Amino acid sequence: MNNTSATNVIEKFSEWQKELGKAEGTVKTYVGILEKFQAWLHEKDSSLNQISANDVQLYMNHLEEQQKSAGTIEKYLAAISVFSRYLGRSEIITGIHKKEKIKDTDIPDSLEETEEKRLLLEVELEGNLRNIAIVYTLLYTGIRISELCALNVEDIEINNKKGTLFVKNNKGELERIIPLSKEVTNHLKKYIYSLSTNQSALFVSNAHKRISTRAVQYMLQKYNVNPHKLRHTFCQKLINKGIDIQTVAKLAGHKDINVTKRYASALEPNLKNAIDRAFS
Template identity: 50%
Template sequence: MFQAFSEWLISEGKSENTIKTYIGVLSQFEGWCPGEFKEAGPVDIQNYLDYLEESQKSAGTIEKHYMAINVFYKFLGQPQVMLHIDRKLKEQKQEVPESLSLQEQERLLKDLETEGNLRNIAMVFVMLHTGVRVSELCDLNCSDVLIEGDKKYIVVRNAKGEVDRSVPLSNEAVQRLQVYLSSIKEKEQKTALFISSYGQRMTPRSVQYMLKKFDVHPHKLRHTFCQQLINKGIDLPIVSKLAGHKDLNMTKRYLIDKKLDLDDAIDQTFSK
């Protein structure tokens, strides 16, 4: 069961560290369960979280266990199991998602250009300039790229194949995509946009592996996209829509390191 869960997490674009953490948590929960792990229900989960609190575990640790178990039951198709579970809330310590500096971006793009793989170059430009999740990137088909006159954007779909949002493409991203598309065979342009050397659709795991040699994780490219928009003063709802955030609070995380700038803006505007 844990193996199937791991493979599902990979398909969802989770990092190796996240997968390792989730499996570790579930192993601890399984070892604690008084009965069969497969038969664990809401009462067992609540008792386990209470046990962690009684054992003086930190709020962050309890939250980590809660999240891992919550995701596991989503994987099982039983999200209702977690509906009425209470846990000690994690202390509010919001951190700005880690992103690439301009220098790091330039170095990454230079290294990619040196490597010369047109597919990899196009993928990184799309991730950096549209903020798509790695799973969304891999799900793109050639037909999801629209480059006609002034219309230049990609169509991002959800897990059911339905349109989630459209994201405009920068001129640089368009250029790299056109070069890449011209390099692949016409028959391949009828299916997946990004394909492996084996002729199969790229997977989140293969994209992570490709970026690992550049010491970059796909999540960091997405965070860089959002952070750059915020830094340029783009309104939160617009950034949220482009990133496909379902909760505006997800977007607000990128504002934290801008607090001083916001304070200065008020002082400069209203101080006499």
């Protein structure tokens, strides 16, 4: 599609937004973002009518490389998300990773030790091997829910009692490697042995299709937790055990070290306490 065609689709999108009663300022912002996105796509010999999830992810990475703020990147992705709905292709923004918007004072909500033990006990008593494996994987690896749903059986490597999880991006390229603890290795091993031999997706629904993020969220609601809280618990536990911030950031896949530093904020009162006890 040439630039003229791209202009036409943006104009039609603009009219669609106005018909929906969107504010003029909002429509103008969306159009401006789409024009910039189209200019970037044009350099890559692509166009708005042909965009894929990979294009969107690469553009988010490009914005981050341009030192755009998390708020700006979030605004760009929101505009592209609305445009994807206009195209009837909402799947192109599924699982997109972007710079996380944070406040320096925010300390992520995580599970207390007693809450964690209760969660694991509840899910194990229920006896569903898939759900047990999902909870342990989220809690003991800190992967994002989109990364969990994208896992294939081949992304888990188990040798005796040791295991490794390979996290890949939308292009199938390796992003990071996470060693697995004995507990999560054991539960993944039991679950994988129960699967059909010709199954590629690691976690599947009752309809034998790759599990969706919504299905995982719904399952976790039974235990009064969400994927974000399990991820935060993973990071907070590492920080509490004295693991350095760079290592935690690498395991969690944080591109911005400031995201990881939030977890260290929770330790500041304890550090002051330690000095008071030692030198008072």
